[in-house]
Amino acid sequence: MTGNTFSRDELVEAFAGFEKTVDRAAQTRDWDPWVDQYTDDVLYIEHAAGTMRGREQVRPWIWKTMETFPGSYMTSFPSLWAVFDEATGRVICELDNPMRDPGDGTIISATNISIVTYAGDGRWCRQEDIYNPLRFVKATLKWCKKAQELGTLPDEAAAWMTQMGAAR
Template identity: 75%
Template sequence: MARFSREELTEAFATFEQTVADAARSHDWDAWVSHYTPDVDYIEHAMGTMKGRDEVRAWITKTMGSFPGGYMTEFPSLWAVFDEETGRVICELDNPMRDPGDGTIISATNISIVTYAGDGLWSRQEDIYNPLKFLQASMRWCQKAEKLGTLDEEAAAWMRANGGFK
């Protein structure tokens, strides 16, 4: 017997995605964090494992408050698989960066596995991706912005720290 109905799982995920979209626009990550259980396990392969909302909030606020995370404009799922038996949603998320000035879209994707706990809350999330792909996308964005004259100091500092200037 399924742990959650497909309807409940898809509705909860749609609400979760809308909350992420709202947070990406407002840069207020509290509502997003509130969709996790208080004892959530958040596994982020490059940054480690966070336990509980407070650790997730501190991480996401820092990550999305600086380059390159803060330059990502949305996080839409490109596809999703719903597993009612385990209460999991497996999806591929796009991470497009803001327009560097000429309409170019530069992004990288990740796979996320989120585990539903019921009542609109998620108890676990694991983000799986190749950090090199995100580094390359961020560098391409910096190089494009530099060429267009739109590279700000924060992104330029990141570019210098990551070997982008010769």
């Protein structure tokens, strides 16, 4: 519980701002504005990567994740649906993580559930990402195999496949 109650309108507006900033970050590949939406003492729980405390622990993780394959091939992170809990200031949503077109128009993605807690004034004090990492591996392998089939597999994706033991 945050101890604060936010109106639905405030949460919806704040989350729309959050999504707009994340989308802009994905388009420009500048991840700082995304991180700057969190409070200085944000608690970020990422089940595969661990728990980070504070914006300055989150920042290098987001940059590394988003600038390293497969994150570097994810084009956007739109919510497919969202639930707004005014009493706790939480937004629970399912985020899509589509990868760029491998060359034939195919869209390959995986989703995760995120729970973000609003702190007020356009800042978020907690985020928890919940997902099955194997679903992301499976989607990435599917993307790599499609790109390989099309002759568009980049070196960094080929290296990832080798690392995962999936290279042909």
